[in-house]
Amino acid sequence: MKTKYIDLIDQTFDFPQEEFTLKDNTLNFHGIDLMELIQKYGAPLKFTYLPKISDNINRAKGWFADAIKQNNYKGSYNYCYCTKSSHFKHVLDEALKNDIHIETSSAFDIDIVENLKAQGKITDDTFVISNGFKRDQYIQNIARLINNGHKNCIPIIDNYEEINLLSEAIDGNYTIGIRIASEEEPKFEFYTSRLGIGYKNIVPFYNNEIKDNSKVTLKMLHFFINTGIRDTAYYWNELSKCMSVYVALKKENPSLDSLNIGGGFPIKNSLAFEYDYAYMIDEIIRQIKQTCDEAGVDVPNIFTEFGSFTVGESGGAIYEVLYQKKQNDREKWNMINSSFITTMPDTWAINKRFVMLPISGWDKEYERVLLGGLTCDSDDYYNSEQHMNAIYLPKFSQEKPLYIGFFNTGAYQETIGGFGGLQHCLIPTPKHILIDRDEDGNLITSVFANQQTSEQLLSILGYNYDINNAFAKAKTSLPEVSEAMKRSY
Template identity: 65%
Template sequence: MKIKYSELIDQTLYFPTEEFNVADNQLSFHDIPLMEVIEEFGTPLKVSYLPKISQNIQRAKAWFKEAIEINDYKKSYRYCYCTKSSHFSFVVEEALKNDISMETSSAYDIEIIKSLYAKGKVDNSVEVICNGFKTDDYLENISELINKGFENITPILDNYRELDKLSENIDKKFNIGIRIAAEEEPKFEFYTSRLGIGYKDIIPYYAQKIANHPNARLKMLHFFINTGIKDTAYYWNELYKCLRVYARLKKIAPEVDSLNIGGGFPIKTSLNFDYDYQYMVNEIVSQIKKFCEEEGVEEPNIYTEFGSFTVGESGANLYKIISQKRQNDREKWNMIDSSFMTTLPDTWAISRKFIMLPLNRWEDTYERVFLGGLTCDSDDYYNSEQHTNAIYLPIFSDTKPLYIGFFNTGAYQETIGGYGGVHHCLMPQPRHILIDKDEEGNFKYEIFREKQEPQDILKILGY
């Protein structure tokens, strides 16, 4: 009879993987000895492993390079990082090491570009795609950069008003794009995305407002759907509709030379994760080329905006199981030394699943449990994995501490959770460390931010 936790994993999951391995009864993540990290820095702990950011960017670039060569595609590919996934300076600066462009979504994102320029991290040739609904502050910040010589700033029009405001503020020629208001997946509560301009309205709008504009030059058509890049009839149907608009535009607007297909590459949320990235990239490039050939138009430069794919798999959250509560004959609650609502808000907000594994005691017997956070909220829990409807962990013991980790948590969790702010039941933000490698390939650790102290929280609240 197989009763060890390691035996359970062996018979139910693909393990070990390129990210995870177990040696001496302890888990490693990208070869990082997690129990050694905990011994040095304690729990709860947020970990950001910087090399994974560059690795994923380079993987995507390689997939598109190969697809472009295979399909004899005449134009280029450009990788953009969308800052809303994680605004941290260490994330953005790591991503910029890989010759990429940036995508912003608010006026405050533009302040990040200004800061990077002031620090010498970028120069005025940096390419920035400006998305989202644009307030007057956002439009003024965009205009300010363009007027100062940032010629590769491309505001993507979300509505008709934005071009008028840009025209008032910019005193030189500038590039623009148009975002298509895609139709949402049938299960959505609304039919058409609130972002962008309708398919049928783009050509008339170009003819009336852009074709003879003294300064604005239409460079890019922008396409994005919430479900991400998936091999589904819905995705391909929306892409073809976008390509039809591009072909019609290209015939009357030869200056349009770029198609932005947005983001949405999935990240690993299960050890049984299965997604053929290379196939999808090749199919996208192939279909764009084929469509353009049939329409007799030049194929576009291809842009993507990958956020979660860039940074998601670089993050991990580590906790200690501090107690177990038995509520009835069947339910055992393992309590973590933090709060899911504070540190992993997607687990309760959208029932998101992450890879969860114990960090030690892999040779011990296991039991089925629920995981509870420390707030008094009934939603502060985690009860199943992506690949199974239950959680199994080494059996709880008062004398042998158990540590667990949630992995690939690097995107959105800090911004949604309100990093450094006030959280439910005043649960503190945990210590946050950065892990990188030196020139010899050895791990190096840096504390990015200490755990919140009571006085930090009370000061925010005015005490």
């Protein structure tokens, strides 16, 4: 009778897979011995496997190059990284090794761009696509970047007032794009995205505000679907409507030469994940070309803004199961040594699922469990695996530690979780490890950030100020009390 965890996985999925393999009944991820990583750095633990960032960028570039060639497409392709997915320096440094461009979404993003320019990581030839609702500081920062010579900064107009605000701040001529306010799927609580300008209003907006404005050149139309690039009637219908706007706008404005189709490539969230990236890209290119050919206009250069696709599959989190609580006759709670709310907030906020696998114990019998976090919050749990509404893990034993890993967590989790700041119930941010390879393929690991300390959290909360004042007062009258206070903290 096949009752071991490895038997369950073999019966349910094709395994091993490209990134997941077994060695001595323990899990390897892209050839990384995760148990060795745990033995060296402990758990809980977060890690970023940097080579996966470059790998995904070059996969996408290859798919677009093939589609452009197969369809005899005359436009170029430009890969932009959506920085809000992960602003960390190690992520940008790795991504920018691959001749890409950048998409920004807020004022401080521009400070990062200027920092990267000062280091020689990007140049004036790098496109900086500036999305988002722009006011005050963001406008000033974009203007500063353009005024200092970065003419390839393209602010994407999100509302009717931004052109006037930008024109007041920018010294000379500048280039812009316009974002289409796409219509959302019927299941959404609203009909139209809050971002951008409505389909039917774009051409009139161009004629009224841009056409006779000698300072502004319209270069790009921006199109993004909130639910991502998926093979659905909804997506293809929205792309068709976008192309109708592009054609109409192109005929009014010959300087329009670029279409930004945004981001939205899904990433692997299950061992059963299937998505035909090459087909989707080929079909997008084919439909764009067909529409332009039928209308007698030149095809646009294509821009994308992949964020999660770029960095998501590089990240992972490892936890130790501390204890198993049996709450009734059938519910077993495996309690991890961290929190889902704080370390993987998307699991709590939007019920997002990641690939979850045990690191050890693949040769043990399996059992159905629930996973609970350390916070005293009823929502701090994870109870649904990718293939069924349950989690199955090797049987817990108090004598031998059980470690579990969540994979492809590299996008958004640190920033949404408030990296380096306060965490729910003051559960500290785990240690974060960077993993790279040298020219010979050997692994290189380093500590990016240690686990948060109580002193760091208390400092954010203002207690250090109070403690220091208390120490100062105590020293003037009761030295022995001062020493006791120090020890207590």
